[in-house]
Amino acid sequence: MTRIALFSDIHANLEAFSACEEHALQEKAELFAFLGDHVGYGPDPERILDRLIKYRDEGHIVLLGNHDEACLTGPQLMSNHARDAILWTIPRLQNYHFEFISSLPFTYELPPLLLTHASAHEPEGWHYLNNDEEIKHSFKEAEQPIVVAGHVHHQMLYFEDGEKNIQSFIPTPGQVIPLSTRRRWAATIGSLGQPRDGNSASQYALFDNQHNTLIFHRVPYDIDRTIYKIYHRGLPPTLAERLSKGQ
Template sequence: MRIAVLADIHANREALDAVRAAVAAEAPDAIVIAGDIVGYGPDPAYAVEVAAQYAAGGAQVVLGNHDQAVRQEDHGMTEAARDAIHWTRDQLSGEHRAFLAGLPLTVADEDRLYVHASADAPGRWHYVRDAQAAARSFDATGAHLIICGHTHVPAMFYARVGHPPVAFRPLDDQPAPLIATRRHLVVAGSVGQPRDGNSAACFALIDLEQRCVTMRRVPYDAERTARKVLAAGLPPALATRLVSGR
């Protein structure tokens, strides 16, 4: 079974379309959207509609903090994030809002758990950036494979009983192993706002038969999206971030 994981789309139409084409070419058995469909970017309605189409086709979709903030103020957000969410609310129809409001915080599928942020208290939106945070996720669930987003930086963590997790930075477009004797946590990077120094969109391709994860990078016209961010009156820093990948 092969699973494509799209996290942190953030209303970036150009990145999403590029990733959709790459995913279609891969023809995975399942698709997961790991939260933050909206926020930051200039095309929230389009992003929600694409996510809803995927969901109608059987994709698993979980709630992200920016998705939740459409209906419930998040006081932990940065000023730029809050400004973008206030703008986003005016771009969404009742149908768009209802779709986001109906998303679950987590989805369990066999021995896998899909969640936007950390598996421990997922609605508090903790980041999984290091081994200590990964350990809290592992302790919160018996799932053998945890898949999340939220940090915008691709990462993996390996764990075995009685030992702390080990962090691993997967190389772009290179398979990283899923070891039979370990549990794993995969942070899928970001489709719409990468922050690892590479502006190309990122999605994770998980192959359960070959036991590997590949962080697929997909170039797109980030400068076009940046111009749309500025034209919408969104914070300029959000445009800069797209081009720099940070």
């Protein structure tokens, strides 16, 4: 049996990361999977990447996100706030950080899961997994019955019913959800470092691959400290305001 902690969209939020890491370990997580967007928006990109390098070296899973890629290619086609945060982030990274980011894959198969940052359909295109058409595209591309993604900063669970229609629901935190592999599922596990559902508490999920169950979690953290660092390290103040409102 392996309990897999699923983290995504950390966005350089060290306090949120530490709180979710502690929570996952208390829940007896044995493997961590980090689904991309490790940097951007938040004030601690170097420390987050250093943590993830250590995790990967210990055999855990780390994927690429679009904000991570933007540190290599430049923040083209990003919103103004996202662009400004990436331009702030880039000069703070060392060569080994860039080498680490450039080594990260888009997807990872961990049966019965396909792990990805965005949609499994053209993962390099960063399509949002938040509508029926994209869900169906992901199901067509994925060889595994359960697609797990981040990118949209919301927690949601989708499944294909007997008539091949896509159904969805917002999961209740802490509820154990059995995922029968006889049908197709897609889960967006939310954002650890910048939730956008009006609740500032961190989001992550825990998958049990013996029983094929998924639990979505919300974890409070020292958000005041993160906000303080955003203001005092020269990031756009709007990023602190959004964080406090869960937007």
